[in-house]
Every structure is written in C-alpha cells, then in structure tokens.
Amino acid sequence: MSLILPCLLIILLLFIVSFWKIMKNILKYRKYDDLLPGPPAHPIFGNTKTFSNKTTEEIFQALRDLFSEAVEKGQSLIRHRILGTFYVWPLDGKTVSKILESTTELDKGGPYEFFNDWLGGGTLLEGYGERWRSHRKMLTPTFHFAKLEGYFEVFNTESRVVVDCLDKFAKSGETVDLFPFFKRCTLDTICKTAMGAKVDAQLQNSHPYITAIEQALQLGVLYAMNPHHQIPAIYWALGHQKKKDEYFNIMKTFTRNVIAERRTARESGEVEKETSKRNMNFLDILLSNEESSVLSPEDLRQEVDTFMFAGHDTTTTSVSWVCWNLAHHPDIQQNVYEEIVSVFGEDPNEDVTTEGIKKLEYTERMLKESKRICPTVPAVLRQLISDMEIGGVLIPAGANVAIAPMAIHKNANIYQNPDIFDPDRFLPEETAKRHAYDFIPFSAGLRNCIGQKFAQLNEKVMVIHLLKNFKIEPMGGYYSTKQVFEPVGKPSNGIPVRLVRRL
Template identity: 30%
Template structure:
C-alpha cells in the first residue's frame, strides 16, 4: 500500500487505522517472528497494524517514518515499553532497558570507553585475539574434527571484551558463561510476553527456575570480575562504574556490566559466525575476499591502518549485517497519541522497528535475500537512503559499541580468511533462531558445525 511517508502530521488522523491483518498474530509470532514481520511489510506496506495476544503493534518499515520515530519530534513521546520491561529480569536497569536520567547516567559512564582514541588503543588486543582465533581454528583442523563455530566466535568476542573493557582476558569464560547465555536468550524474549510478566519471577514455574539458574551463573561471574577490580583497579569500564562520581549501588554496577557483557559479545559473536558461515557457502565471494587480504596483508595480521585498504572485507561484513542484523527488532511504546503517515497510533501502542524488515524493503534493496557485498560499493551507498541500513539502530539510542563491533568483525574476517577456509559439515542445514539476537540455529541444537582447512592445503 503506497503512503506518503514525507507527509507532516496534521492532527486530523481522526482515529484512522493503519492497514493490517484482522487475525491475532500471536501464533505466527511464536513460530517465526522475522517471517511474520517481513510478511506484514510486504503485504501492508510501510506501516502495518496488528495484534500479538492483547498487545496492539504498529510495524514501521520505511526509513523516513523510522527517522520520525527515532530522531524526530515523536521520540520524546516514546519509551522502551513492555517488551524491555520483561528483559529487566535478566539485564536489570542498564543501557538496554532504561530511559531518561537513568539511561543517561549509564551512557555517561560508558561513553569515555567508546571514544575514537580509546578504540584505536584497543586495536592491538583485537588483532591478537583474531590471531589466536585463527590458531584455534587451525588446531581443530590438525585434530581432524568438526567443531561449533558459534563457540569459537563467542570465545573471540568475550576475549576482546575482556581485554578492552573488562581489564583482563576472559576467553576462558566462554565455557563458564556460554551455556548460560545460550539458555538465557530464549528466556529473555519470553519475559517480553505479558503472560510471563504477569507471573512474578519468584513463582517456581519451569521458566523462572531456568532463569534463576542462568542468572546465578552470570551473577557469580560478574561478582568475581567486580571483586577483582576492587582489589586491582585499572583503566577500564568496570573501574569506571566503581568510580562513578555519583556513587552507584552494587546492583546498578551489576546491571550496567551485565548489559555491556551480554550485548558486547553475544551480538558481535553471532555476526561473525554468520559472516564466516556465509563465506563458507559462497566460494566466489570468498575468493574475492582472499585475494584482497593476500594483496594487502601479505601474511601479517590485520591492523587498524590496514582497514581502509580492505574495502571488500568491509563490504562483506556490511552485507552480512544487512541480511543477518544482530538485533533484528527494536520495540518502543507510545506514551501519548501519535500520528504517523496519517494514521492514528493510540497511547500504549507498541511500535516495532525491524532492521530485518527494512533491510529487505523493495524500494531500497533488489533481490534482498541474496548475499551481495557489491550493494556496499561507495557509489551504491551514496544513492541509497542511509537510514535504509541500520544494523546498530540510529538516533541517540544507537548502539554505543558500533565502532568496536565493526573493527572486531573486519579484523577477524581478514585474519581468518588469510589463513583458513571453513566448510559446512554435510547434512547440517542452518537457519535462524530470532530471540533477542538473530542467532544461527542448527537443528537439533543451536550451533553451526564446520571443519577448518589451512589455505595452503586447499
């Protein structure tokens, strides 16, 4: 349905409802939420009205309308909403789940660690971790064994997170906290369901018992990190929380670090796994990438200075983030009546902004399901609305770790591609598991089974 996305609010929407399905979409959302969301955009256009159980939802898909919601005048009339309220059982009150002054407080403590000079200083640690990752893949090859790619990419991002923001190597923690994160992610998204929110977390239903066990592992891990920093302060994010001028409670520190730990490694690790998996399945793209890294690096590890000379590597990463956006859905909730594209959005309605859907919008992306890094040549990027691509969101709530994540992804992809090739284990198809993050899923488990091969042998 064609609508005027540039129309200014007139105040005359007169309760005009946006188009959408008459059925309740609860079961469709439970079965395959991304497919439902992308289908609504295709069938009903740039704004679609639907229900998930008792919740009224408006999906906003066009970049111009998203800009109105995230950076325009409507921003002040939105809050994180009921979905994020459910996430608080896991994340607490950190950057992801809070609004207003509380959010600004966490942002102000975190911001110094994400400045350009600090990120530049992090590059050697990122390069070292990428070299070690390539070595870990080589070790699997020498042992002639298939392995879980997600486990290795999570090792890399946890190791980087530890060295850059938590002040110590944390790679070994992947065996301690990885299973808890894997179990916890489905529990997080379920906490966004009003059915679960209506049940206090202390009620011993199976969901709450699993959540309690998962949180115990992560809380113990973070308690060890905090105690270590109390004994041995260093210049990192943990010490920044401990030294906050206003003085923070132990819970506030835990909540801030829990958000950074989970968001800082899980989404980037997932994105790296998708990218390496895609290279394993598209030999033509892989060979083009290998030719670039061989020419530029000549056998040495990638550094920050190399990245401008690795444009195709960045294009591969950007296309991977388009097809597999790490956070595929950003919910918001209207705190007063709004008008978007001439349609009435009532107070309390939830707004869904989905990179997964917008990254497939036919006005901006031809053949959107195809993996094509050439979409990100400078010429094609210049022709496209820059807000049609938003793997890290945009506006004041854009992911604070965007630049670190891009740096980690490019360095790791270039370093691994220079040394190793990955192959899928036959008969192990991969699909997605869209909980909080857009995570690979391979039945019956949540993994990608691959083998690694040194390039000199292939």
C-alpha cells in the first residue's frame, strides 16, 4: 500500500513531462496552420481528428483524399499537424526535389523513434553522419552487380518452391491469398542470399518473425497518429507497450539466432572465410567488421534486422501488387506472359537469367506502373534540422517533410487518369515529359534505397516464374483489398486469386 502513492506520483510526473513537450511544440507550430496550405486545423489538436481511431487502411485513404483535394486547388504541397507533430507533404517531383537533393537535411523523421529499439542503429533509421556514412560504405559491396548475379541461383530456387506450394490451389481451383506465400518466399531468399542461413519458412504455414513484423509496423503507425499513445503511462496502461516489447523481442531473437549460426559456421571452418568483400555475403561483411572491432554485436544485429525486414517485406508487397494488377488486367497479363515466353521459352523449369531480364521491355514498364499505382513504401520522412524553403514556402525546423510516392505517383497533374493501370506511361517519350522525381519508388538522393537492385531482380524472377506457370484471376473487386498506411504499403485483405495452370 505504501508504494501506491509514489507510483502514482511517478506516473503523474511522466504525464506532465510528456504533456509539456507536446504543448511546447503546439505553440511552435500552430502558427504555420494558417501560413501553409492544408486542411482546417484545431488550435490545439490540429488535424488529430482526421486520423485518430482509424485503421491504417482508413488513414491511407484519408491522406489520399487530402492530396487529391490539394492537387485540384493547384497546390504543390500541404501540411497537417497532430498536436505538436508537424508534417509537410510535397505533391510533385519539382517540389520534393529540394529535400531529396539536400546534402544536410538527411535525418529521418521523429515518428521513426518508435522503432529505435529494433532498428535504431541500422542504416535505415540512423541519423545522417559519419556513423551512417561508414556503415553505408561498408555495405555497398553487397549490392555490386557482379554479386547480385551470384544470387540468381537462390532467386530461381525459391521461386520454384513458391510455385510448388501454390500448385495445389491451381489443381483444386480454390481461392488462395498469395501474400503470405510471397512473405515466406522472400524471407527464405533473404536468409539464403544475404545471411547464408537456411530457414525454410516456405515449408511452414506461418512464421513468428513475419507475424511480429506485421503487428509491430501497425503499432508504429497507430502510435504516430494517436497522440494519447505517445504518453508513456497511457501507452503502458492500454497494454500496447507490452505488445511492442513482445514483437521486438521475437524479431531480435530470430536475427540473433541467424547471426549466431553463421558466426559458428565461420569459426568452425564449416564456411570458409573470404578476404574479398566482393565475394562475401551481407552477413559475412558485417561479421568480418565485428571481428576487427569496427562493429559492436548490437551494431551488427541492428544492420541485420534492417536488411532482413526491408529486404523481404518490400519485395513481398511489390510482387503482391503486381499480381493483383495483372489479375485485374488480363490483357496486360497476356502481353507480359507472351514477352516472357519469347525470351525464356515455355518450359516452366528454365532458369531466369540476367541476360534475359534485360530484354523484357514491356514487363519492365508494367513493373514500374505497378509501383506507381501501388507504391511499396507509401512515404518516408525527413525531420528538418534547420528552416528550409520548399515550393516557395518556409518550412520550420523540426517539421517532418514527407518523400511520398503515394502523393506524387497519383498526382493527376502529372499522370492523367492516375487510377488507370497503363504500362505505356513508362515509354521513353512519356518518361521524358516528367520531372526526374515524379517517379520515386525507391526514394532518391543520398538516402535512396541501397538494396533496390537486389529487390528488383528478386521481384522479376518471382514474377517470371509465377506467370510461366499460372494465369492469375482475381477473386474480388479491385478495391476489395487496399493499401495501408504503414512503413510498407501491404494489401489490407491480402491478394485473393484463382490460379490456372498454363501447361
């Protein structure tokens, strides 16, 4: 009983400290509610009502509605505020170029702090500086094109496994949700290529690591969009902190086990230690730097977690939306299939090669159009260190500026009839009409996606194997599954389709 009063006082103190920080930011940013274009904002709560108590699917749609309305008014950017957190959204490539081309404003946005205990020291979330530069330089050889070619054996093998797993649904005619199958396939691919680890997630109906990531990402967005979640005492009382800790622990335990397995194999001589970084996989490069004390064990874990998450989740989502778009556009699916067969032949077991992929011009345009209409990463944030003029408007320090494909790729002033799926938007003569940053599926500038070539090749091999084996038919209207506003824009209701064997 004697401990109750001190505990209550501590909770009250935490509440006051959190609330004071919020109020200070409200006073700082509220004046910009009228200076920058955007939806009407409450003096205290800002635009909190627009997003609170909504699912991540509903948040995505609410943002899209705001963007469309702003574009119709001829605005090049909009703002919204959630209590003391201020967001600015450039709506076209020219406007976003100021932040993309900056060599100083490279820090990730404040809302990413939610993930610090998981990915905080990795190159994805690390603040720009010497540590980030050295880690990025260290990892770059992993994605050299000569190294990527060596991954094709795994790309082909794991793609065949997912085809085998899906074949029973083609035989039975049952509806199948492709999304979880692709999740397990890309996780196995990442583990084999980058980590030298055999996980065999495709042979399991579910995997705790995959489930934990899905739940943690959802928690992170709801945390950012619901201000009361940001008060530690309330977050703990609602049980969200316990869930967050559980998910982070599952993910970190999985990657630590992968690291330990590879470390043991290197130390025992089971795996020969390479001396050339060109011949090392991602994890071996990290382990060699740990051995020379360049990286601490926690540094290593954070980088592995970063690549494991980003490498499998983004590719899964991208391939999923490709299949959904092709299922709803059978004429385009047929054109892609015919081009694939013209290059690789009809034999479904033939390997996909880098030389063949280079010849797939129509398929390449289709993949770009899928990333335009359903961007894999809806938005990334930069938190300004100093005031910056963007689109002729002064944006205050501390504001979160969004690099948002979900806004730019659907801008009707850039892409006529933006909801129509048309690969010919990416014919050379059409691309030449647009700003270089009107299409940024992998961001751009100094903090662009380091693994984009890996992801694109993995995706192409998967799509080629899938289409050589199956015709994909939708089992639901196009908008029966929608993008969610999470770090990776997965489909809200999966990818329910019917598969028809081609041969």
